[in-house]
Amino acid sequence: MALNKSQGNMYEFVTHTWNTVKGTCPHDCGYCYMKGIAKRFNKPQSPIHFDESELKTNLGSGKFIFVGSSNDLFAENIPEEWILKTLKHCEKYDNKYLFQTKNPTRILDYIDTCVISDKSVVCTTIETNRYYRNIMKNSPLMNNRADAMNIISEVVKTFVTIEPVMDFDLPEFIELIKKANPMQVNIGSDSGHNHLPEPPKEEILALIAELEKFTVVKQKSNLSRLLK
Numbered sequence: 001m002a003l004n005k006s007q008g009n010m011y012e013f014v015t016h017t018w019n020t021v022k023g024t025c026p027h028d029c030g031y032c033y034m035k036g037i038a039k040r041f042n043k044p045q046s047p048i049h050f051d052e053s054e055l056k057t058n059l060g061s062g063k064f065i066f067v068g069s070s071n072d073l074f075a076e077n078i079p080e081e082w083i084l085k086t087l088k089h090c091e092k093y094d095n096k097y098l099f100q101t102k103n104p105t106r107i108l109d110y111i112d113t114c115v116i117s118d119k120s121v122v123c124t125t126i127e128t129n130r131y132y133r134n135i136m137k138n139s140p141l142m143n144n145r146a147d148a149m150n151i152i153s154e155v156v157k158t159f160v161t162i163e164p165v166m167d168f169d170l171p172e173f174i175e176l177i178k179k180a181n182p183m184q185v186n187i188g189s190d191s192g193h194n195h196l197p198e199p200p201k202e203e204i205l206a207l208i209a210e211l212e213k214f215t216v217v218k219q220k221s222n223l224s225r226l227l228k
Helices: 033-042 051-057 079-092 104-109 142-152 170-180 202-213 221-227
Strands: 014-019 064-067 096-100 118-127 157-162 182-188 216-219
Touching: 051 079, 064 079, 104 118, 104 142, 118 142, 142 157, 142 170, 157 170, 170 202, 182 202, 202 216, 202 221, 216 221
Parallel strands: 014 064, 064 096, 096 118, 118 157, 157 182, 182 216
Antiparallel strands: none
């Protein structure tokens, strides 16, 4: 059982993380930090599974908990039973929750649950407007993510995270983020040394300037590497 204090390159507003779904993420992104951890310790990732013992975790109160920080609770092939068990446990406690997914279309199936509609922020990752197949692997297309977030934003607070930011086409990228209609955009860089196609400083600054015309922009600490 583990309610972990937020640390490292986490969101500044998140106080804790909690994970019920563990093992290899179905999206298999090339920059996945969990794969990096497994490689660093020379240990293979376990098959994806639901950790029933986590349902004994006391989530307390007054926290902002990132649920599913090490996997994607709403990935297409995650069993509905796992999602419902996780949400029902969250409902028992007086906290705020961050649910981040690259498959926000599936969030629509649970948007009326009180833990999503009343206690949560829903976030999706949109790293670029371009589709780098060898990096994004099994992840849903960015347009699909933005379309779903546009609907979700009518009911729930929504964020978009551009991390790790990759080379983009500025006009198309801005329109994609606008479609998602986020109240906040978080921007960060690759912390795992994955040799990703990264934009130069000037393009990142131009992106931030355009985003600030319609939403709040938060720069994560790891973005400083690209802004030197």
